[in-house]
Amino acid sequence: MAHADPELLTLLALGEPAPDESTEDHLRTCTECRSELAALREVTAIGRETRAERDLPMPSERVWAGIAAETGQSAEPAPVIALARPRRRWRAFLAVAAAAAIVGAAGSIAVDRITTPVTTEQVLAKTDLARLTAAPGSARGTASVVRTADRTVLRISVDGMPAPDGLYQVWLFDGTATMIPLGVLTNGQTDMPIPDAIDLRTYPVVDVSAQRLGQQEHGTSMLQGKLS
Known part of the structure; x- marks a missing residue:
């Protein structure tokens, strides 16, 4: 079975069920697709945090290519983006990722840091x-x-x-x-x-x-x- 489509991985990351048992079987055995799905789930989880301050994981080149094909933008990832709470539709998620793709040059994605210094916990x-x-x-x-x-x-x-x-x-x-x-x-x-x-x-x-x-x-x- 070919690798899972990036759009399908995005749907799964947003909480949608797998469409069939063959997809679930593939995700259990394919290390690359599982790794991409885990990264997308982390991005989604962070996006749902109202005051996120954590670095976002970098999706694979294959996911970026799928995002670029969907949006018509460059597949180059961007260094910085501030995330808002995402909607439960995959096109909204792709728009967030596409915005990251066109902001700037290659680098790791990070959420803008709040400037208030943390002195104690x-x-x-x-x-x-x-x-x-x-x-x-x-x-x-x-x-x-x-x-x-x-x-x-x-x-x-x-x-x-x-x-x-x-x-x-x-x-x-x-x-x-x-x-x-x-x-x-x-x-x-x-x-x-x-x-x-x-x-x-x-x-x-x-x-x-x-x-x-x-x-x-x-x-x-x-x-x-x-x-x-």
């Missing part, structure tokens, strides 16, 4: 993430709620976890029935902004789940811990 709560039945014996992790100069984030780090067939998602859980997704965990550690509307007294449990590609509902819990 305050840890508000933390927990060790316990291994659950589905996780390997080596799995472990930590999670902390950290207040910086301009936002509050969930700082999460995991180790001993195998490469997923799909991806790892981080959730806040009320301990009974309701779970709120915070974002995709990549490279084993990240800071995830916590929306102001979320009360951690109501959602004190941090959950790391294994998700299938395109899966919207909660998957299989791998690690979990209660903030204190």
Whole structure:
């Protein structure tokens, strides 16, 4: 099977389900397509953060070529772009990427930094993430709620976890029935902004789940811990 079309990878990154089982099978076995999808999911997740300050990963040349073909612009990636909250349509996502393509010369994409200097950080709560039945014996992790100069984030780090067939998602859980997704965990550690509307007294449990590609509902819990 040929590599997945860049437009299809964009749809999957935005949360759309895979169109058929053959596509899911291909994504489970093709390292290149999985890597591109992971990069696009990271871009999408960062775009949904209202006050993002993180560097964006660089999609592959094949994805840039697909964006250029769709928009009629140069395929050269750009160094800097500020992202707004994306719509759930793939053309809007392509427009964001195309804007990055025409801003300037080659380089890594980065979100414009807020100029307010961060002088101190305050840890508000933390927990060790316990291994659950589905996780390997080596799995472990930590999670902390950290207040910086301009936002509050969930700082999460995991180790001993195998490469997923799909991806790892981080959730806040009320301990009974309701779970709120915070974002995709990549490279084993990240800071995830916590929306102001979320009360951690109501959602004190941090959950790391294994998700299938395109899966919207909660998957299989791998690690979990209660903030204190």
